[in-house]
Amino acid sequence: MSRAVVFAYHNVGVRCLKALIGRGVDVALVVTHQDNPNENIWFQSVAQTARDYGIPAITPDNPNAPDVVEQVKACQADFLFSFYYRHMLKAPLLEAVNRGAYNMHGSLLPKYRGRVPINWAVIHGETETGATLHQMNVKPDSGPVVDQMAVPILPDDSADEVFAKVTVAAEMVLWRSLPGLIAGAAPHVQQDLSQGAYFGGRKPEDGRIDARAGAAQLHNFVRALTLPFPGAFADTRAGRLLLWKTLQAGRTTPAAAAELYLEAGRLWLRAADGGRLAVLQAELAGQALGAENFAALAGGDALPLSL
Structure with missing residues (x-):
């Protein structure tokens, strides 16, 4: 059985965590966020999902702190997965597992790398976006692509409506990619970063x-x-x-x-x-x-x- 450590938040985090469990992956540890009382929490709780399944969960302010890195190493996991986790993960964390770290991003990489990609795609009038599973490295959203799935953006879709589609696409991409990842046979296609751009967060x-x-x-x-x-x-x-x-x-x-x-x-x-x-x-x-x-x-x- 493959073992994973999961960094996750939001609806994509919940659905992808459940996909891992559904595929029989042993999730040894979940790292998530404390909800911000000043934020409109309209999405599902990764922390509650971890509790439901009896998975240990922590909410560190700094996921790259040495004690967190040591906790991840102690899990002796094959994979690290990041599903809409909001902090950047540095090299010691990415190297704390045996077979690689992977992130689920809410765009068709290399387009819309960076923060809030769905909102940016709607702002720019895009007619499609999607979900991309890619290998993580220190430079965000730039690692080789394992798989991705497109979804349409209709002319009057809100960002929330598009997010719901991307959440389903993320679950499907992870579900169909896991057998190949576990078997060591998943494709890893290098991105051409000139075909997209990096976008920052929004306030x-x-x-x-x-x-x-x-x-x-x-x-x-x-x-x-x-x-x-x-x-x-x-x-x-x-x-x-x-x-x-x-x-x-x-x-x-x-x-x-x-x-x-x-x-x-x-x-x-x-x-x-x-x-x-x-x-x-x-x-x-x-x-x-x-x-x-x-x-x-x-x-x-x-x-x-x-x-």
Whole structure:
């Protein structure tokens, strides 16, 4: 029986941990995170999954600390797996197992290496993304690819909807790759890093809307950041605007900057390029915003977004 140490968090962590167990891998130790009380914890718990299966679990602040490395070495594991674990794992950890360390990444590597790849893919209007199992080395998301699976990004998919697809793809990729990995027969294909780029993490303040952007760009931005993420926002004369759901809806006259307006009993966003979005869910100054209260909250017939 193969033995593994698993570093994991989030839904991908839960599903991939269960895939290992389902394939008969002996998971000797799970390393996960303490939930942050300031974060919207909308996803499943790896720590609870480990408890359910009677697997020892730890939540170190620094996974690369010498005592953690020694715990991993003591497991005498064949493999180390990382499934949406948020900290970088350094060389001593990657070398603490006998047959290699592997990571599940939420993109079609070498595209969208780095942080929050699904959100970045939606922001950039991609029509597909996926899950990639690759061998880990010290440079993040650059090791040889074992397997990957694509999923579609539909024009109105939110990042959360795409994440659900990628979670299933990750489980399937791991499930079908494990027999080859255990047998020592899995492919390891070197990445051409020139075919992709590295992206950094995102903070809530990165959700500020560019009022000069075109309608397609605005729509992609909104759906990439909508719930359960912090949201796309703009400041206006009536207070802070949060856009949660939009649909592309033809064209109108261009504007100097994006503006909300009311027409035919519906709320619209006119973009600088003349594209138009139907606004299906929004907040203004902390209140739910719709056609019925737009004039009262906005103080007029149109509400420009601040540049």
